Amino acid sequence: MDRATTRKWRPATQAVRAGTWRSEHGETSEALFLTSGYTYDDAQTVADRFAGEAEGMTYSRLQNPTVAMLEERIAVMEGAGACRAQASGMAAMTAALLCQLSAGDHCIAARAAFGSCRWLVDNLLPRFGIETSVIDSADDAAWEAAIRPNTKVFFFETPANPTLDVVDLQHVCDLARAHGITTVVDNAFASPALQRPMEFGADVVAYSATKLMDGQGRVLAGAVCGSEDWINDTLLPFQRNTGPNLAPFNAWVVMKGLETLSMRAHQQSRNAVALGEFLEPRILKAGGEMRHPGLPSHPRHELALRQMDATGPIFAFDVGTRERAFALLDALELIDLSNNIGDSRTLMCHPASTTHAGLTEEDRAEMGVSEGLLRINVGLEDVEDLREDLDRAMAAAGI
Ligand SMILES: *Cc1c(COP(=O)(O)O)cnc(C)c1O
Numbered sequence: 001m002d003r004a005t006t007r008k009w010r011p012a013t014q015a016v017r018a019g020t021w022r023s024e025h026g027e028t029s030e031a032l033f034l035t036s037g038y039t040y041d042d043a044q045t046v047a048d049r050f051a052g053e054a055e056g057m058t059y060s061r062l063q064n065p066t067v068a069m070l071e072e073r074i075a076v077m078e079g080a081g082a083c084r085a086q087a088s089g090m091a092a093m094t095a096a097l098l099c100q101l102s103a104g105d106h107c108i109a110a111r112a113a114f115g116s117c118r119w120l121v122d123n124l125l126p127r128f129g130i131e132t133s134v135i136d137s138a139d140d141a142a143w144e145a146a147i148r149p150n151t152k153v154f155f156f157e158t159p160a161n162p163t164l165d166v167v168d169l170q171h172v173c174d175l176a177r178a179h180g181i182t183t184v185v186d187n188a189f190a191s192p193a194l195q196r197p198m199e200f201g202a203d204v205v206a207y208s209a210t211k212l213m214d215g216q217g218r219v220l221a222g223a224v225c226g227s228e229d230w231i232n233d234t235l236l237p238f239q240r241n242t243g244p245n246l247a248p249f250n251a252w253v254v255m256k257g258l259e260t261l262s263m264r265a266h267q268q269s270r271n272a273v274a275l276g277e278f279l280e281p282r283i284l285k286a287g288g289e290m291r292h293p294g295l296p297s298h299p300r301h302e303l304a305l306r307q308m309d310a311t312g313p314i315f316a317f318d319v320g321t322r323e324r325a326f327a328l329l330d331a332l333e334l335i336d337l338s339n340n341i342g343d344s345r346t347l348m349c350h351p352a353s354t355t356h357a358g359l360t361e362e363d364r365a366e367m368g369v370s371e372g373l374l375r376i377n378v379g380l381e382d383v384e385d386l387r388e389d390l391d392r393a394m395a396a397a398g399i
Pocket residue numbers: 088089090091093114116117157161186188189207208209210211220221222341
């Protein structure tokens with residue numbers, strides 16, 4: 001189906017059908033092309049393809065039919081001109097930043113971020129002469145205050161991992177546009193089913209597709225979306241020559257995940273609100289803190305509802321100490337102790353000792369990753385069973 005048609009479809013149709021290219025066999029489900037190379041009928045065809053004068057595949061580091069189907073489907077769902085799949089979420093973030101930043105440039109990044117994203121900003125970029133500043137991304141004025149004449153990129157997550165800080169997309173994207181700065185949004189916590197940052201003016205949206213897009217804990221995958229020109233002129237020269245490509249099998253798995261993404265993301269969001277409402281009084285009574293964008297107690301609850309279709313499966317809460325947090329985790333029977341998110345199973349982890357263990361204690365404190373903080377990814381189980389499990393585990397932890 002041509003692009004002009006798939007882009008006019010409504011989201012549910014796009015998720016199931018956009019980017020499907022059937023082979024001569026007319027297969028129902030997308031074909032899995034496990035091939036690294038391609039053969040050609042004659043030498044002129046090869047020459048034309050290498051010169052970019054003829055359509056067609058030449059080598060799977062440059063194009064692969066299964067990967068291309070996934071890329072087209074994500075681009076359509078995101079409302080982006082184009083998308084390129086990556087081997088993992090971190091491959092996507094690395095490519096999105098390194099493809100456009102050079103020595104002497106400045107990048108402003110959100111303080112609250114996935115641990116490896118902070119590592120890129122704090123360690124990798126400075127090694128190549130790229131200046132970086134980290135700011136409180138929920139403080140609207142902090143963005144403008146940090147701009148320098150050489151600021152080229154804004155890099156942030158919303159909601160952020162694991163503190164659930166919410167960034168005002170319209171405000172930050174408008175500010176970037178006014179200063180000629182490129183916004184790179186890590187949209188892993190929402191997925192295009194719940195939030196499409198380009199509707200607010202974001203330039204580049206990067207994904208860990210490992211999370212909600214696969215959603216069933218099977219493969220690592222990533223994606224970078226942008227305008228057709230930005231992907232072709234800025235991302236592709238980097239990607240084609242450095243090779244962070246997604247394997248066709250993993251692309252196929254993610255494509256199957258996209259078919260059910262919207263249903264999963266919305267149901268998991270509903271379950272997360274129900275569980276948050278159950279936990280909040282008990283956590284507050286014990287002197288703890290809730291961080292849930294779907295609850296009115298979140299400082300940016302209204303903003304989250306304005307820019308997201310639903311607030312997502314992930315939230316966090318603070319139980320005061322590491323001992324209590326570990327006691328709660330160890331008493332769980334149904335919920336798994338696991339650091340993945342976006343999965344259809346309910347998973348919990350202690351960020352300070354896992355996803356954010358690589359940061360300094362000082363950085364963790366500044367970001368709000370406290371010793372008593374627990375993160376939960378709410379899955380598709382019956383909420384009653386989850387409530388009973390948490391009820392028992394909290395009692396065991398003295399909460
Ligand atoms: C998981 C995650 C990543 C990294 O993705 P991988 O697929 O694990 O490499 C990046 N950003 C955020 C917000 C994440 O949650």
